[in-house]
Amino acid sequence: MNESVSDGKRSTLQLILVPALISLAVTLIRLTGELRHWSPAWFSSGQGITGPVSWVIGITWLAIPFGAYFGIRLAASTGKAPRLLRSLPWALAGVIVIYISQFLFQFIRFIPLKFPESLIPFWLLIACAAAIQYLAWPALFKTLLAYGLSARLPVVLIYFLAMLGNWGTHYDYVGMPPEFSMPLLPRFLWLAFFPQLTLWLGFTIVVGSVAGVIAGAMVRKPATATAGATM
Numbered sequence: 001m002n003e004s005v006s007d008g009k010r011s012t013l014q015l016i017l018v019p020a021l022i023s024l025a026v027t028l029i030r031l032t033g034e035l036r037h038w039s040p041a042w043f044s045s046g047q048g049i050t051g052p053v054s055w056v057i058g059i060t061w062l063a064i065p066f067g068a069y070f071g072i073r074l075a076a077s078t079g080k081a082p083r084l085l086r087s088l089p090w091a092l093a094g095v096i097v098i099y100i101s102q103f104l105f106q107f108i109r110f111i112p113l114k115f116p117e118s119l120i121p122f123w124l125l126i127a128c129a130a131a132i133q134y135l136a137w138p139a140l141f142k143t144l145l146a147y148g149l150s151a152r153l154p155v156v157l158i159y160f161l162a163m164l165g166n167w168g169t170h171y172d173y174v175g176m177p178p179e180f181s182m183p184l185l186p187r188f189l190w191l192a193f194f195p196q197l198t199l200w201l202g203f204t205i206v207v208g209s210v211a212g213v214i215a216g217a218m219v220r221k222p223a224t225a226t227a228g229a230t231m
């Protein structure tokens with residue numbers, strides 16, 4: 001049993017290795033562009049102020065192609081692709097929860113919590129949206145969780161170093177309102193550690209799950225064809 005668990009972890013690490021390295025490379029390019037003040041259209045350094053194509057040099061959207069890639073590879077290697085009508089509603093339920101959290105976030109001022117504690121309910125909803133994806137396709141959920149951690153943990157480290165050194169990038173929240181000005185440790189925890197490992201990790205799992213379930217179901221062999229091949 002321990003050998004099968006070990007083999008599963010090894011296969012997951014092998015599956016996410018290249019996507020993780022690509023995500024790391026994109027993150028380092030983004031950081032370099034901001035530090036060297038390359039074109040703001042591609043490398044915006046302000047939070048909430050982005051250039052028209054700055055999203056390209058970022059890892060958030062990579063959840064879509066990598067999620068599809070994981071779904072195809074898992075379907076091919078395990079032969080256990082999901083049924084679209086069974087799995088996709090769970091994946092889409094996560095998307096709905098994210099939209100609900102965005103809607104509720106507009107009314108955050110009515111929550112009897114001060115910033116940044118008022119972010120906690122928002123993060124919990126995103127975490128719930130991600131957890132739902134286990135019901136869509138457990139193997140894909142585990143793969144996306146591993147990939148998401150491998151992609152976001154380097155970003156967490158960069159946030160800490162940027163805040164420590166006041167690099168003047170979006171990683172240290174340059175130009176943000178006074179409430180973002182906190183001592184280093186709480187600023188790092190509230191504005192980097194927690195959101196990266198709840199909000200953005202959860203977003204990666206949900207979006208990747210939708211793409212992966214659809215892609216995996218598309219390469220799924222019909223039961224009749226499988227039965228015919230074994231006769």
